[in-house]
Amino acid sequence: MEEQVQTKEKVDLKSLTKEELQEFCEEQGLQSYRSDQVFQWLYQKGVSSFDEMTNLSKDLRSQLSEIAEVNRIEPVTSQESSDGTIKFLFRLPGDEDYKVEAVMIPDFYPDGAANRLTVCVSSQVGCVFGCSFCATGKMGFFRSLTHGEIVDQVQYINEVCEEKFDKKITNIVYMGMGEPLHNYEAVVNSGSIICDDLGIGLSPKRITVSTVGLTKQIKRLADERQPYNLAISLHAANDEKRDEIMPINSSMNLAELKEAVQYFYAKLHRPITYEYLLFDEFNDSPKDARELAQIAQWAPSKVNIIMYNDVAGVALKRAREQRLDAFMKELVRNDVTATVRRSRGDDIDAGCGQLAIKEGQARGK
Numbered sequence: 001m002e003e004q005v006q007t008k009e010k011v012d013l014k015s016l017t018k019e020e021l022q023e024f025c026e027e028q029g030l031q032s033y034r035s036d037q038v039f040q041w042l043y044q045k046g047v048s049s050f051d052e053m054t055n056l057s058k059d060l061r062s063q064l065s066e067i068a069e070v071n072r073i074e075p076v077t078s079q080e081s082s083d084g085t086i087k088f089l090f091r092l093p094g095d096e097d098y099k100v101e102a103v104m105i106p107d108f109y110p111d112g113a114a115n116r117l118t119v120c121v122s123s124q125v126g127c128v129f130g131c132s133f134c135a136t137g138k139m140g141f142f143r144s145l146t147h148g149e150i151v152d153q154v155q156y157i158n159e160v161c162e163e164k165f166d167k168k169i170t171n172i173v174y175m176g177m178g179e180p181l182h183n184y185e186a187v188v189n190s191g192s193i194i195c196d197d198l199g200i201g202l203s204p205k206r207i208t209v210s211t212v213g214l215t216k217q218i219k220r221l222a223d224e225r226q227p228y229n230l231a232i233s234l235h236a237a238n239d240e241k242r243d244e245i246m247p248i249n250s251s252m253n254l255a256e257l258k259e260a261v262q263y264f265y266a267k268l269h270r271p272i273t274y275e276y277l278l279f280d281e282f283n284d285s286p287k288d289a290r291e292l293a294q295i296a297q298w299a300p301s302k303v304n305i306i307m308y309n310d311v312a313g314v315a316l317k318r319a320r321e322q323r324l325d326a327f328m329k330e331l332v333r334n335d336v337t338a339t340v341r342r343s344r345g346d347d348i349d350a351g352c353g354q355l356a357i358k359e360g361q362a363r364g365k
């Protein structure tokens with residue numbers, strides 16, 4: 001009879017939360033400061049092997065490498081736009097060879113020094129929600145990222161920023177590929193690692209999680225008192241129009257969204273941000289602005305009006321400047337705090353709704 005050799009699967013350390021990593025290290029008979037050291041190597045320094053953990057003894061490194069592994073996303077390419085925005089393409093670890101994109105959007109002081117460095121991270125390869133204007137939605141859905149894969153995007157881009165601007169990233173938005181609250185655990189776990197002093201050390205006030213309006217998860221954020229800002233991808237201010245462009249609205253409509261938003265605000269007293277892509281002659285009339293103003297009153301809020309970057313194969317187009325002006329005037333008349341956001345990086349397809357791996361590349365084939 002053939003002898004069967006059973007090999008135990010190695011533990012992916014980045015699939016563990018900080019507490020789980022502590023337990024794992026304890027089980028190996030290590031003192032608790034060792035777990036902090038490993039955590040720091042994984043998330044602050046972004047190493048991809050035990051050999052690089054130079055403050056661990058050689059014996060300890062070899063003990064760990066026999067039972068555990070360190071996976072890390074791999075940068076593939078980056079493209080810089082004329083406005084300074086940089087889009088990064090990463091390959092996820094593992095056989096599947098999936099890829100995601102993340103974008104760094106810099107703001108500069110008049111003297112040219114970097115002011116805000118905002119990173120937009122991806123949480124999934126593709127997306128199940130299929131919003132009609134969104135390039136990611138057109139890809140279909142492949143898989144969710146782990147919290148380690150989300151932190152890796154931030155860690156890598158942080159290093160690039162330090163090298164390029166001598167400055168760390170200042171803000172993070174979960175608005176890249178995928179619906180963050182459809183990957184709830186990984187998103188909140190990545191946030192806590194990003195905010196940890198042994199991780200990236202960013203204040204949670206600088207982190208915004210965006211959702212298409214998953215009401216249960218919005219309430220869960222509130223119940224768990226998660227410290228992040230909430231943004232709602234609204235894009236239409238009545239059910240009829242929202243149904244037309246965002247399939248989620250037919251199962252979770254604006255009345256349910258209102259209830260969830262008010263629940264969130266009542267528990268956390270944190271203002272809500274609404275993201276509203278302005279589409280030509282679809283959602284850009286003064287009547288649309290008045291409907292949006294009513295939504296803005298559900299709870300203290302601000303509205304970002306985003307100029308859409310046209311996506312190939314999408315009938316909706318960017319609103320004209322004249323209609324934008326009239327829309328903004330109507331919002332101001334209705335006491336809405338609103339800002340126009342010009343999409344950045346549109347010459348490299350890094351603007352809002354444009355993140356998608358080109359056809360056939362999602363699996364790196």
Ligand code: SF4
Nearest residue numbers: 127129130131134137
């Ligand atoms: Fe998914 Fe967001 Fe795109 Fe809608 S807008 S398809 S939720 S990534």
